[in-house]
Amino acid sequence: MSKRRIKKVAIIGSGIMGSGIACHFANIGVDVLLLDIVPKELNDKEKAKGLTLKDKVVRNRLVNDALTASLKSKPSPIYHQKFASRITTGNLDDDISKVAHVDWIMEVVVERLDIKKSVFEKLEEHRTPGTLITSNTSGIPIKFMSEGRSDDFQKHFCGTHFFNPARYLKLFEIIPGPKTDASVINFLNNYGEKFLGKTAVVAKDTPAFIGNRIGIFSIMSLFHTVKDMNLTIEDVDKLTGPVIGRPKSATFRTVDVVGLDTLVHVANGIEENCKKDEHLELFKLPGFINTMMENKWLGSKTDQGFYKKQVSTDGKKEILSLDLNTLEYRSAKKGKYATLELTKSVDKVVDRFKILISGKDKAGEFYRKSFTSLFAYVTNRIPEITDELYKIDDAMKAGFGWEHGPFQIWDAIGVEKGIELMKAEGLEPAPWVNEMLASGSSSFYTIKNGATYAYDIPKKSQEKIPGQDAFIILDNIRKSKEVFKNSGVVIEDLGDGILNCEFQSKMNTIGGDVLAGLNKAVDLAEKDFEGLVIGNQGSNFSVGANIGMIFMMAVEQEYDELNGAIKYFQDTMMRMRYSSIPTISAPHGMSLGGACELSMHADKVVAAAETYIGLVEFGVGVIPGGAGSKEMALRASDTFRKGDVELNTLQEYFLTIGMAKVATSAYEAFDMGILQKGKDIVVTNKDRQIATAKAHAKLMAEAGYTKPVKRKDVKVLGKQALGMFLVGTDAMEASNYISEHDHKIANKLAYVMAGGDLSEPTLVSEQYLLDLEREAFLSLCTERKTLERIQHMLKTGKPLRN
Structure with a gap:
């Protein structure tokens, strides 16, 4: 059988979901044909222009408007705006024949079986046999959709359910139909994980599949609990947010974002089609939901749902909450719970669950009720839904952004303890759980030889979860492969002569211990190994340098110590660059300030596509002081070309720092000069990142890596550049574009990037620029307004403009 490749896809339906999926295929380099229906009538603009329903611009209006709106939305569905050129739009009347030339057709039209069936009928007239054809339905049974279609159609047809927004949510449910060929499922499983960067989960053809069946149960269960326990919606959002490893939007704010009507649609579908569900009553809508639906309080799309933004007469913004008893909006009430206070010093979410379920207050009662009902429910869904x-667990983590799935939470509490709590709530797990304990398995998961095993119910034994071999999971190897550890890092042996240095500080900030760990990692790698990866699997790579430490030294006026600390950071970055082994940085998520500097000094960056990277030091009143300012001057110098206006090139690099620009994807970081074309690479699936980084380190070592020669040829422009920068910053302050303190910081940066006030362009060493950078950083740390900025950032997490 020939190897299936996806070069072009057709997306049928350009609504929020269809456009989002089209953008994500464009993100990974696939050509997309996006089709929608022809408008039934002209709009006012078209009438004014004298257009008719025969004009192409009118016929493609719906699809073009939808795609334009999608590309303007925030967060953006596309890694880089230029990738939108990979999408061609058209309509189902004029352009349907073009589906004959695509490798995969995906239907994303309205959730109505009759409409979907008529679309498939039309598509089959033009589809080339053997072409994949799938539906992004979130709940209509797959078996009904392919009825009456040809054998070839049914063999290549299944459900492929993306979660919205398609770029950001990782769940990709694959739902086979009655006649779907096994090779199609295997292909989609691999393609979803490897190319689309998703967690691919094969689900059974049951209502709402896996993610929504469990997710909607969890939300509906909370709708009833909030009333039974007389809690406020703010209470529930506080209890079901980051404290238990869920998104900040928690429960009610998430429903507002998704849309109450969407949730109700799925809940109704489950209630109508899952008559044997033991918790069927929970899917019946509580009275307050019916009222909200009647009032069109659907959330963000109608500007009010469980929350509502209000601007008072004095211009003050306030977010009001819905009181579920009176159904009136009121100011938010903040509840305090002793149980939550006990978890404040516990960094790892997984270690909090035992504390939370032991709480003696209302919060403890809430967790016991909500977790046990969830545990009981999921045990009864096997083998119904999977x-x-x-x-x-995979579906809940990838589709709903939970850090831990239900069975992982249960393992953290202890399986026997979970059963004891269930019984206290009048609940029982499915019989297979007690059979599991009787068989000698005391947990749902175990780790053996760096791999995760899960309990297999029919086999009554722990079996290795398939598909792990492409990944390196640090949680699984940390204990057995640890080479060195301090309070800031763990250094692990990844095998094949490659080490990994993993940050373990709060929010992975880079302080003294992390720098000591990085130096130790380079020492060890140079002595006994072949290469070094700097990577972790936290929610963010690193939010940057430990500004709390800088603040304390500056407030105490310990300037010699502060100078030493800055030099230590700079020297560590230079050590990364000039070691005798290849160094690979693997940034993902927030990779700010010092983390960006670190990546810029590695031999190669293997960035996750979802990397938000930038030099943001201006926000705390300083310039990049960990060799970042030096590095931007050096990179500008390397891009000077004969005949260029060198000042313009340097200015671009200057503005990247001065405006604290942050790339909203790894691809944007290439435009900013933070990632380098031809050297650095991007991986779509973050789970593959460490394995890919290791492979590159090994390749570089095997190719005969040689230590780079220290640079003494950085061209700086001196007074010529400094003069231009100073005129520019003066003008910006005069027009109130920047504050007086911004002006001062910008001038310090200008001095460093110009190489000082040299009388003519000169070649200088990196060390020369590092000394200028450190001097400027240190002088800014003596400024009261800088200290105010750092203090404000430490207190609020937000920048202060003073």
Whole structure:
């Protein structure tokens, strides 16, 4: 059988979901044909222009308007705006024949079986046999959609359910139909994970599949609990947010974002089609939901739902909450719970669950009720919705942004303890859980030889979860492969002569211990190994340098110590660059300030596509002081070309720092000069990142890596550049574009990037620029307004403009 490749896809339906999926295929380099229906009538603009329904611009209006709106939305559905050129738009009347030339057709039209069936009928007339054809339905049974279609159609047809927004949510549910060929499922499983960067989960053809069945149960269960326990919606959002490893939007704010009507649609579908569900009553809508639906309080799309923004007469913004008893909006009430206070010093979410379920207050009662009902529910969904328990956890983590799935939370509490709590709430797990304990398995998961095993119900034993071999999971190897550890890092042996240095500080900030760990990692790698990866699997790579430490030294006026600390940071970055082994940085998520500087000094960056990277030091009143300002001057110098206006090139690099620009994807970081074309690479699936980084380190070592020669040829422009920068910053302050303190910081940066006030362009060493950078950083740390900025950032997490 020839190897299936996806070069072009057709997306049928350009609504929020269809456009989002089209953008994500464009993100990974696939050509997209996006089709929608022809408008039934002209709009006012078209009438004014004298257009008719025969004009192409009118016929493609719906699809073009939808795609334009999608590309303007925030957060953006596309990694880089230029990738939108990979999408061609058209309409189902004029352009449907073009589906004959695509490799995969995906239907994303309205959730109505009759409409979907008529679309498939039309598509089959033009589809080339053997072409993949799938539906992004979130709940209509797959078996009904392919009825009456040809054998070839049914063999290549299944459900492929993306979660919205398609770029950011990782769940990709694959739902086979009655006649779907096994090779199609295997292909989509691999393609979803490797190319689309998703967690691919094969689900059974049951209502709402896996993610929504469990997710909607969890939300509906909370709708009833909030009333039974007389809690406020703010209470529930506080209890079901980051404290238990869920998104900040928690429960009610998430419903506002998704849309109450969407939730109700899925809940109704489950209630109508899952008559044997033991918790069927929970899917019946509580009275307050019916009222909200009647009032069109659907959330963000109608500007009010469970929350509502209000601007008072004095211009003050306030977010009001819905009181579920009176159904009136009121100011938010903040509840305090002793149980939550006990978890404040516990950094790892997984270690909090035992504390939370032991709480003596209302919060403890809430967790016991909500977790036990969830545990009981998921045990009864096997084998109904899936045969494997790990698929339920995968779906909840990838589709709903939970850090831990239900079975992982239960393992953290202890399986026997979970059953004891269930019984206290009048609940029982499915019989297979007690059979599992009787068989000698005391947990749902175990780690063996760096791999995760999960309990297999029919086999009554722990079986290795398939598909792990492409990944390196640091949680699984940390204990057995640890080479060195301090309070800031763990250094692990990844095998094949490659080490990994993993940050373990709060928010992965870079302080003294992390720098000591980085130096130790380079020492060890140079002595006994072949290469070094700097990577972790936290929610963010690193939010940058430990500004709390800088603040304390500056306030105490310990300037010699502060100078030493800055020099230590700079020297560590230079050590990364000039070591005798290849160094690979693997940034993902927030990779700010010092973390960006670190990546810029590695031999190669293997960035996750979702990397938000930039030099943001201006926000705390300083310039990049960990060799970042030096590095931007050096990179500008390397891009000077004969005949260029060198000042313009330097200015671009200057503005990247001066405006604290942050790339909203790894691809944007290439434009900013933070990632380098031809050297650095991007991986779509973050789970593959460490394995890919290791492979590159090994390749570089095997190719005969040689230590780079220290640079003494950085061209700086001196007075010529400094004069231009100073005129520019003066003008910006005069027009109130920047504050007086911004002006001062910008001038310090200008001095460093110009190489000082040299009388003519000169070649200088990196050390020369590092000394200028450190002097400027240190002098800014003596400024009261800089200290105010750092203090404000430490207190609020937000920048201060003073």
